[in-house]
Amino acid sequence: MKNNRNTFKKFQDDNQDARAKIIQNYLHFAKKRKLGFPHVTALAEALAEHLSIAEGKPCSKSTLLRNQKYKAKLVGFMAVANITSHKNGKYDGFSRRPEVENFKERLEITNLRRENERLKILYQETERRKEEERNRESEVLLTGGDTERRSTERRSTIEELQNRHALTCQALHALLTHxxxxxxxxxxxxxxxxxxxxxxxxxxxxxxxxxxxxxxxxxxxxxxxxx
Incomplete structure (x- = not known):
């Protein structure tokens, strides 16, 4: 049991380290591009959108702010950014808002692509089922036609055998009479x-x-x- 706990903890630690690296790279990018955020929540929101794209699964800002390790990085970034902005005398909140909007647009495009792929698969599955149903109906019609034809042939054969039997009996009766x-x-x-x-x-x-x-x-x- 102890080994299982250690393995799970290592798995969690590895995931957190990988996410921390993505966060650090994003903060470096934001600093280099001089992205401005009015407060740490706005930074967490933009970062969550970036992580959703990078990790391929949804990430919420509340998840980042609840984790002390991640939050410390965000708060540290905001502290340095605020000091730099005040020194330059041009702190105005989201000064590079278009850059953040770019992340949102990319996330929206990703979501639209996923939805389009899901609808494509659903459409293909629907068409496949329709085709199978049409094939079954055609098979029933063909089988029904063959069954009716075979039934008619059997009736015709039986009638022919009955006629031959009757003629044979008539001939035999005539012979026996003679x-x-x-x-x-x-x-x-x-x-x-x-x-x-x-x-x-x-x-x-x-x-x-x-x-x-x-x-x-x-x-x-x-x-x-x-x-």
């Missing part, structure tokens, strides 16, 4: 029997003849009751 003296049509046993034999006289057994007898019973009225 040779009824030689072949017995056993409707109860659903068999065709050779009348000339007493044993092993089954010509067509029930397993094969059954479909014919189903058709025969269905059309008995049409065939005049003959079986």
């Amino acid at each position: 040779i009824e003296d030689f072949v017995l049509v056993d409707a109860d046993g659903e068999r065709f029997i050779d009348r000339a034999k007493l044993r092993n006289n089954v010509i067509v057994e029930r397993r094969l003849a059954s479909p014919f007898f189903v058709w025969l019973r269905a059309h008995r009225g049409v065939l005049g009751g003959k079986s």
Whole structure:
């Protein structure tokens, strides 16, 4: 647990040192450009905007003023700046306000770019989902068309097989009628029997003849009751 605390403290210290370096560079820049600030809060506000850009994440002036290490740097800068301004007799608050406004404009541009990128990603995601939905709808339509076509083909095939079955049964019935003296049509046993034999006289057994007898019973009225 102690090692974890030490590691986290080191991480915090490293972050503070990195931020302190950015602050020091900014103060050096402000001194070199002779930027003027009416009070330490105004300096903290401008610095927070600069840190937001430099670190790539929001930073508030209150965060800087609460940290004693950062605040000491800002107060020190203001003290030297005020002494220099009074010596020159031209302290007028934000004497170089355009420079500060430049930071604000850059921050605004950065925020606008981020928002534009977010909207671009959102738009692309919306278009992708629309395209997927259109593809699904097209697939459903195509699949539905294929299903209907296959269903029609199956019905046509079934009807053709039924017609062929009926024609085959009609031909078989005509043949059996013609040779009824030689072949017995056993409707109860659903068999065709050779009348000339007493044993092993089954010509067509029930397993094969059954479909014919189903058709025969269905059309008995049409065939005049003959079986």
